[in-house]
Amino acid sequence: xRVALIxxxxxxxxxxxxxxxxxxxxxxxxxxALSWTWCLVLNASWQVDPLQPGDPHTFVKIxxxxxxxxxxxxxxxxxxRSWRAYGYPTFIAAVYAMTGRDPANVVVAQYVLLGxxxxxxxxxxxxxxxxxxxxxxxxxxxxxxxxxxxYASVLYADFFFLILVGLATLLTITLIQxxxxxxxxxxxxxCGAVWTSAMLTRIVLTYFxxxxxxxxxxxxxxxxxxxxxxxPRLGLKLLAIFAGAVLALAPWTIRNYTVHGKFLLNGxxxxxxxxxxxxxxxxxxxxxxRIPAELxxxxxxxxxxxxxxxxxxxxxxxxxxxxxEIVLRYPLRFVEKCAMEFLKYFTRAGAYGQGLVWxxxxxxxxxxxxxxAAGWILSRDLWVRSILGIYISYFALxxxxxxxxxxxxxxxxxxxxxxxxxxxxxxxxxxxNHLGTRTQIASSPQRASIQx
Numbered sequence: 001x002r003v004a005l006i007x008x009x010x011x012x013x014x015x016x017x018x019x020x021x022x023x024x025x026x027x028x029x030x031x032x033a034l035s036w037t038w039c040l041v042l043n044a045s046w047q048v049d050p051l052q053p054g055d056p057h058t059f060v061k062i063x064x065x066x067x068x069x070x071x072x073x074x075x076x077x078x079x080x081r082s083w084r085a086y087g088y089p090t091f092i093a094a095v096y097a098m099t100g101r102d103p104a105n106v107v108v109a110q111y112v113l114l115g116x117x118x119x120x121x122x123x124x125x126x127x128x129x130x131x132x133x134x135x136x137x138x139x140x141x142x143x144x145x146x147x148x149x150x151y152a153s154v155l156y157a158d159f160f161f162l163i164l165v166g167l168a169t170l171l172t173i174t175l176i177q178x179x180x181x182x183x184x185x186x187x188x189x190x191c192g193a194v195w196t197s198a199m200l201t202r203i204v205l206t207y208f209x210x211x212x213x214x215x216x217x218x219x220x221x222x223x224x225x226x227x228x229x230x231x232p233r234l235g236l237k238l239l240a241i242f243a244g245a246v247l248a249l250a251p252w253t254i255r256n257y258t259v260h261g262k263f264l265l266n267g268x269x270x271x272x273x274x275x276x277x278x279x280x281x282x283x284x285x286x287x288x289x290r291i292p293a294e295l296x297x298x299x300x301x302x303x304x305x306x307x308x309x310x311x312x313x314x315x316x317x318x319x320x321x322x323x324x325e326i327v328l329r330y331p332l333r334f335v336e337k338c339a340m341e342f343l344k345y346f347t348r349a350g351a352y353g354q355g356l357v358w359x360x361x362x363x364x365x366x367x368x369x370x371x372x373a374a375g376w377i378l379s380r381d382l383w384v385r386s387i388l389g390i391y392i393s394y395f396a397l398x399x400x401x402x403x404x405x406x407x408x409x410x411x412x413x414x415x416x417x418x419x420x421x422x423x424x425x426x427x428x429x430x431x432x433n434h435l436g437t438r439t440q441i442a443s444s445p446q447r448a449s450i451q452x
Contacts, residue, residue: 027122027132027135028119031115031118031119031122031139032115032116032118032119034118034139034143035114035115035117035118035119035143036111036112036114036115038143038149039111039114039115039149039152042146042149043111043153046149048150048153048154049154050103050104050106050107050153050154050155051103051154051155052154052155052156055155055156055157056103056154056155056156058074058084059088059089059092059155059157060092060103060155061074062074062084062086062089062092063089063090063092063093063096064093064096064101066086066089066090066093067093067096067097067101072086072089072090072252072255073086073259080268080269080312081259081260081312082256082259082260082264082267082268082312082313083267083268083269083312084203084267084269085157085199085200085201085202085203085266085267086200086252086267087157087160087161087164087197087198087200087201087202088157088160088161088201091106091160092106092155095109103155106155107152107153107154107155110152110153110159110160111152111153113152113159113160113163114148114149114152114159116163117142117148117162117163117166117414118139118142118143120163120166120167120169120170120414121135121138121139121142121166121414121417121418122135122136122138122139123135123170124166124169124170124173124414124418125138125418125421127170127173127174127177128173128381128384128387128388128418129384129422131425133425134421134422134425135421137421137424137425138417138418138420138421140421141368141371141417141420141421141424142413142417144364145364145365145368145413145417146360146361146364147361147364147365147410147413148410148413150361151407151410156407157201157202158202158407158408158410158411159410160201161198161201161202161411162410162411162413162414164194164197164198164201165198165205165411165414166414167194168191168194168195168198169391169414169415171187171190171191171194172191172195172241173387174187175187175188175191175237175240175241176237178237179233184233184236184237184240185240187240188236188237188239188240188241188243188244189240189241189243189244189247190244191240191241191244192240192241192242192243192244192245192246192247192248193244193245193247193248195208195209195241195244195245196244196245196248196249197248199249199266200248200249200252200266202411203266203267203269203270204395204398204399204402204408204411206265206266206270207398208394209245211390211394212390212394213238215386215390216390219386220234249265252266253265260311260312260313262311262313262314263313264313264316268312268313268315268316269316270316270320271315271316271317271318271319271320271321271323272303272315272316272319273402273403274319274320274323274324274402275299275302275303275319275320275322275323275326276291276299276303276323277323277401277402277403278323278326278327278334278337279291279295279298279299279302279323279326280292280295281326281327281329281330281333281334281337282326282329282330283295283298284333285333286333286336287333287336287337287340287341289340289344302322303319306318306319306322338400338401339400341399341400341401341403342396342397342400345396345399345400345409346369346396346409347369348409367420368416368417368420369416369420370423371419371420371421371423371424371427372416372417372419372420372423373419373423374423374424374426374427375418375419375420375421375422375423375424375425375426376389376419376423377423378422378423378426378427379419379422379426384422388415388418388419391412391414391415392412392415392416395408395409395411395412396412
């Protein structure tokens with residue numbers, strides 16, 4: 001017997017008939033209180049060193065330089081001046097300026113932001129589905145996902161990036177639902193500025209505007225074959241987002257030109273990653289899953305040769321071109337590499353800690369992926385699929401082309417948690433409907449007479 005799913009309100013109807021109240025104050029207070037209480041509980045039982053080896057120490061160095069010399073860039077001893085995106089070091093510097101130069105203060109600030117992240121997840125789910133129970137399921141899954149707490153406890157850029165991307169996504173969805181011209185411009189400008197701030201935190205977001213615009217235009221041109229939906233003031237909204245992005249990016253671009261005398265949109269390590277990620281294609285017929293240790297001396301030698309003869313901006317461009325030439329020379333190996341990295345992106349769990357904590361975090365991620373797949377399949381709203389699909393597919397594709405490290409997948413967690421909540425919600429509705437139907441059949445008078 002086929003059981004019909006109970007649908008949440010269509011995103012199409014939400015745009016046409018917006019409800020007057022978005023979220024209740026009690027929801028906001030409860031989400032924040034639960035998030036911060038859970039942080040205190042975990043912090044008492046699971047201690048994490050905020051200064052992990054590698055990036056955290058560099059970020060602290062840059063933050064100290066920002067405060068001491070008022071210069072946004074790597075310290076001279078690191079050999080570069082614009083190597084990274086400096087959104088996260090700026091955040092560390094701001095916390096240091098207000099509370100003192102102690103990494104523990106940054107962790108406390110990130111615990112506060114963890115509550116904000118859960119609030120963002122609640123708000124995005126509410127705006128997409130207008131179903132309060134579904135929003136609370138998403139928050140519950142977020143609270144139980146241990147790696148979010150881990151990244152809030154260390155000084156990697158990933159958690160701060162996650163906050164900015166989540167906020168930008170919420171603003172974008174809100175802008176889609178806005179039809180009043182007076183509200184489009186301020187919301188669009190803020191939306192573009194937040195997206196740019198996220199790009200200045202992690203360079204991986206650089207090509208997202210083009211990817212998202214292409215997907216939006218594709219959906220627009222095929223709108224007659226999809227769920228009919230008006231595009232109120234689409235051009236005006238895109239223009240407002242673009243203006244906000246340009247205004248936010250202009251100071252950093254001017255800074256780069258002042259330092260280097262050349263145009264540099266963001267950090268200069270993109271070319272290094274492109275070349276490093278594809279150099280193994282020249283030595284191995286089949287992708288080795290990770291760069292072998294014996295290959296690193298060759299890679300370092302090739303990069304050093306470029307660095308000797310060119311400045312930082314030209315190095316970025318030359319290494320990008322060299323990486324692209326490798327891809328064009330070995331297209332089949334490149335396709336195999338991307339396929340394997342894409343699979344690894346969704347199957348390599350970001351498990352942390354030791355013993356029970358490691359197994360719990362691994363099991364959590366695998367369950368969330370399974371529930372998210374169910375949510376994607378069972379969700380009947382094509383526009384919700386499209387919004388969350390653009391978000392997830394961009395990060396999965398970009399990291400498949402370069403590196404699919406376990407911590408880099410945390411960027412998709414808000415969308416993955418929302419889809420997982422949707423999957424859990426629909427599976428629960430299906431189970432209760434099916435159980436209710438069986439109960440009605442078992443208790444019907446006709447069945448009772450037949451049993452007699």
